[in-house]
Amino acid sequence: MSVLVPLPFVLLLLGSALTMISRRRETWLRILAPLAVTASLAAAGALMAAVARDGVIAVQMGGFAAPLGITLVADRLSALLLVVSIGVLLAIMLHAVAEGAGGMGGHEPGVFYPAYLTLTAGVSLIFLAGDLFNLFVAFEIMLASSYVLMTLSPTAERLQAGMTYTVVSLMSSILFLAAIGLTYAATGSVNLAGLSERVADLPEGTRTALGLLFLVVFGIKGAIAPMHLWLPDSYPAALTKVTAVFAALLTKAAIYALIRVETLLFPRDQVSWIMLVLAAATMLAGTLGALTHDDIHRVFSFILVGHIGYMLFGLGLYSVAGLTGAILYLAHHIVVQATLFLVSDLMQGRTGETSLRRLGGLARLSPFIAVMFFIPAMSVSGMPPSSGFIAKLALFQAGLGEGRHVAYAVTAVAVLASLLTLMAMSRIWTLGFWRPRPEEAGEPPAAGSYTEGSTRLMGTVTVVLVAGGLLIAVFAGPLASWSHRAAADLLDPAVYRNAVLDGGRP
Structure with missing residues (x-):
């Protein structure tokens, strides 16, 4: 050993x-x-x-x-x-x-x-x-x-x-x-x-x-x-x-x-007011920032900031339930955040764009990329039955079970941040995938920018990561049990x- x-x-x-x-x-x-x-x-x-x-x-x-x-x-x-x-x-x-x-x-x-x-x-x-x-x-x-x-x-x-x-x-x-x-x-x-x-x-x-x-x-x-x-x-x-x-x-x-x-x-033997306040501020700063930008990489970066707040929320509760939720969220977010950026790489390779002002028609142009985006986008938004929903539910239960007003307030902020994340992801879906491609954006680059083998391998890797996020949800029981024991050891x-x-x- x-x-x-x-x-x-x-x-x-x-x-x-x-x-x-x-x-x-x-x-x-x-x-x-x-x-x-x-x-x-x-x-x-x-x-x-x-x-x-x-x-x-x-x-x-x-x-x-x-x-x-x-x-x-x-x-x-x-x-x-x-x-x-x-x-x-x-x-x-x-x-x-x-x-x-x-x-x-x-x-x-x-x-x-x-x-x-x-x-x-x-x-x-x-x-x-x-x-x-x-x-x-x-x-x-x-x-x-x-x-x-x-x-x-x-x-x-x-x-x-x-x-x-x-x-x-x-x-x-x-x-x-x-x-x-x-x-x-x-x-x-x-x-x-x-x-x-x-x-x-x-x-x-x-x-x-x-x-x-x-x-x-x-x-x-x-x-x-x-x-x-x-x-x-x-x-x-x-x-x-x-x-x-x-x-x-x-x-x-x-x-x-x-x-x-x-x-x-x-x-400590009680919640940390400083960490809970910082957690709420981080959630709001990140998710609100994501709604104000047009470049999908900047949107994802602000979403990343916002969801750091969820992990800090679990730590700030300083309980087995809170740390269990934080550990679940860490595992979930490592996979899902990487997946979103790899999908954006596929989007950029297919259209040559990362700006929502010039993106459009991707659902028709590449249904595969549309599916690969939709699944992690719903997961990071916390939609059931995704891994993001399971991790957030664990944190919400920990916050509501704490019995303190500050924990209730931060739980409410976490719910609001989830809704704001869903709005940001829906905005990308509507502008980038659902609406027709704007005329001023010009024609997308030829599909042959990559070799066929390269495109296939990049798509396969993305599928594996999307499947990894889904597996976290499928095996939520054993993962939650492992996280619970890890949290108990931490305390x-x-x-x-x-x-x-x-x-x-x-």
């Missing part, structure tokens, strides 16, 4: 090194990169099975016992998100392989594939890191790769967006490093399990200051309102396949880190702490 914990991360780094060595051989890149992600997914699946059998698994790297040295930990939350995330990253990788094979990649394969695999490795390490400093390192691995991916096929708009993204990311990283330094100065440790004991002994003012600093750090990285304005200005400028990765995982990694830090370092830090400090194997 000690080998399984670091294996998903190690395989991805190895794959990145191999693709860097083979960067001048494009055919090898298109074989090695998917193989590396597939091997990592298999390792993550085996790790999830081991966690299901044995519970929390901790490994001390380098033979140093905790709280010294590097600790990697896998529990039910991290194992679930590891499998879902790498699975989605594999699908996006295959989509990129197909698009590149069609001659429409617009980027240097020798740069894209190593950077993509390094980003995937960083995401994996975030879910496995057992101490604050290596959590910081994992974020930097992910972000350094994302800087490269953001500016592939550079244009003036893309470079400007990349500058905004880089500056904001570096600022949040500096704050993160400062938070780690202050935590170490106050406690003498950065190990999460060790901190779960030591932070409780700090003066209340010190705990509050540290808690707010970590909230700001992950609030910036996770695009929590009012710290979200950078995201809609940067994500839509990147290549669509890159935006799909960013939208699916970068903000979710920050929300995961916030959940981990809040439950281990700053546990009992002794489970995590004992596994790391007593059960970690050097």
Whole structure:
């Protein structure tokens, strides 16, 4: 079991090194990169099975016992998100392989594939890191790769967006490093399990200051309102396949880190007013923003911001039911948000447009794309019986069951945000698919922009992701049970702490 914990991360780094060595051989890149992600997914699946059998698994790297040295930990939350995330990253990788094979990649394969695999490795390490400093390192691995991916096929708009993204990311990283330094100065440790004991002994003012600093750090990285304005200005400028990765995982990694830090370092026995207010503000800011834009990538980016609020809502309730809903929503949203951006890539390839002013007639032009859009659009809107409906229902039940006025108010805001999301998705459907194509938009590009094999593979990948979203709904019972046990473990830090400090194997 000690080998399984670091294996998903190690395989991805190895794959990145191999693709860097083979960067001048494009055919090898298109074989090695998917193989590396597939091997990592298999390792993550085996790790999830081991966690299901044995519970929390901790490994001390380098033979140093905790709280010294590097600790990697896998529990039910991290194992679930590891499998879902790498699975989605594999699908996006295959989509990129197909698009590149069609001659429409617009980027240097020798740069894209190593950077993509390094980003995937960083995401994996975030879910496995057992101490604050290596959590910081994992974020930097992910972000350094994302800087490269953001500016592939550079244009003036893309470079400007990349500058905004880089500056904001570096600022949040500096704050993160400062938070780690202050935590170490106050406690003498950065190990999460060790901190779960030591932070409780700090003066209340010190705990509050540290808690707010970590909230700001992950609030910036996770695009929590009012710290979200950078995201809609940067994500839509990147290549669509890159935006799909960013939208699916970068903000979710920050929300995961916030959940981990809040439950281990700053546990509480009642709702968090600050988080619930921020959750409501994030829902409204994102969904209202989605109604004011015509570019579908910007619409999806604002929807992404709005739905970060749902995950924060579950954390803010600070109950087993609330965290269960947040975990369900994390798994659902990783899949569905990636699917929406890949569908938008198909739409852009078929019409050459992303503006709703010039889109139209897609339902007649491509019924396949229409179906592929409709299913995840209804899921992100929370329409039954989709995975989005199940995740939102769990959060609504948790909010109404809390018995506090603030929880009732935020539940009402969550319902309103769902209706606003449905309006935004209906607007895309009406203007982009249902109405005739505007005359001023001109004729759509020839269907032969991609090779037939490329088009088929891109469509197959999209179908697989759409099916993945449907499977979350079909297997909602087992997934909810897993999420419930993960939430219960989060609210009992002794489970995590004992596994790391007593059960970690050097």
